[in-house]
Amino acid sequence: MERLKRPFYERDTLVVARELLGQNLVRCLNGQRLVGRIVEVEAYLGPGDKASHAAAGHTERNAAMYGPPGHAYIYFIYGMHYCLNVVTDRPGFPAAVLLRALEPLAGIEQMQLNRPRRAGLELTNGPAKLCYALAIDGTLNGSDLIDGSVLWLETGMAIQGSQIMAGPRVGVRGDERALNAPWRFWIAGNPYVSKA
DNA sequence: CTCTCGATGCGCT
DNA sequence: GCGCATCGAGAGA
Numbered sequence: 001m002e003r004l005k006r007p008f009y010e011r012d013t014l015v016v017a018r019e020l021l022g023q024n025l026v027r028c029l030n031g032q033r034l035v036g037r038i039v040e041v042e043a044y045l046g047p048g049d050k051a052s053h054a055a056a057g058h059t060e061r062n063a064a065m066y067g068p069p070g071h072a073y074i075y076f077i078y079g080m081h082y083c084l085n086v087v088t089d090r091p092g093f094p095a096a097v098l099l100r101a102l103e104p105l106a107g108i109e110q111m112q113l114n115r116p117r118r119a120g121l122e123l124t125n126g127p128a129k130l131c132y133a134l135a136i137d138g139t140l141n142g143s144d145l146i147d148g149s150v151l152w153l154e155t156g157m158a159i160q161g162s163q164i165m166a167g168p169r170v171g172v173r174g175d176e177r178a179l180n181a182p183w184r185f186w187i188a189g190n191p192y193v194s195k196a
Numbered sequence: 197c198t199c200t201c202g203a204t205g206c207g208c209t
Numbered sequence: 210g211c212g213c214a215t216c217g218a219g220a221g222a
Contacts, residue, residue, distance in 0.1 A: 042214070051214070061207060078215050079204030085214090098214060117217090128215050171214055198222085209211085 001154035006146050008153075009069035013088040013095040014183065017043040020086070020097055021187050022159035024105065026152050027134040034110055034134050036102030036124055037156055040186040040193045042169045044085070046095045049181075050174030054094035064142045065094035072151055074131075074141040081128035082137050086145060086153070100127045100170070100184070102134075103192045125192045163188045170195060 001024060009016060020038050027034040044052040044065075053062040053075065064073040065087055073085040073096050085096035102124040104111055111123055111133040124130040131137065136151070145152045166182040173179075186193045 044214075053214080056208075059207075075214080076206070077213060079206070079213090081215050083214065100214090122217095126215070169214070173213080198220105200218105200220085202218090203216090205213105207211105207213095 001156070003146070004070075004153040004155065006068075006070045009086060009088050009145070010090060011088070013043045013045050013097060016086075016088045017041050017097045017183070017185055018161075018164055020099075020153075021164060021185060022157040024154045024156040025099065025102060025130075025134070026154055027107075027136060028150050029107075029110065029135050032107055032110060034107035035105040035154075036130065036134065037105055038099055038101075038153075039103050039190040040099075040101035040184070042098040042100055042185075043088075043183040044096050044098065045183070046089070046093055049178060051169060051172035051178035052094070052096075055174070058094070062094060065096050066092060067142070070144065070146045072140055072143040072145060074136065074138055076138055077128070082131040083127040084131055084136050098127060099130065101125050101186070101190075101192050101194050102130045103190060104133070121191055126194045159187055 025036050047054050068091045069087050071087045085098045087096050089095040124133045143151050165188050169184045
């Protein structure tokens with residue numbers, strides 16, 4: 001499988017979000033490949049998006065979103081969880097796509113070890129769950145997904161446009177527009193999607 | 197199965 | 210101090 005290059009990420013965030021569905025997320029851990037198919041994402045479209053961390057402007061926490069596309073933006077939330085985004089759009093413009101759910105493809109035994117009390121669908125059907133399964137935490141924030149050796153994306157399975165579902169994002173606050181915008185995308189019928 | 201609620205730490209006002 | 214792009218235990222049905 002071929003690694004996704006910088007130009008893939010350096011495009012309109014809604015386009016990238018839809019095309020991320022079906023691609024493979026690869027985490028290299030102690031020489032082992034942990035691989036999951038991306039089945040659910042959410043787009044965060046910049047400073048004007050009131051649900052985005054970038055709505056508050058440039059801060060230390062969200063700095064990765066302002067950097068070049070094709071890097072990881074990983075944040076710590078609710079005092080105990082991490083969530084993984086990929087940075088999109090042009091350098092200097094703070095946009096990203098949150099990876100919300102994966103379908104495990106390889107390294108599943110290690111994922112089980114990383115989540116000792118959960119199995120099956122519960123392994124990776126949520127944004128913080130997939131980070132536990134793939135051993136992704138704040139130390140990987142800002143990782144380069146093109147030249148790095150710990151985290152990257154590879155071309156996966158082609159998804160037909162008719163198989164892509166869209167709806168409002170989960171768990172966000174903000175104004176009316178942020179709450180209603182259909183910027184959550186998922187693969188129709190995939191059992192690992194966090195919410196039907 | 198669904199629903200409620202506590203956990204837990206840090207960035208931001 | 211407040212609130213958070215969440216999760217999972219426990220209760221009830």
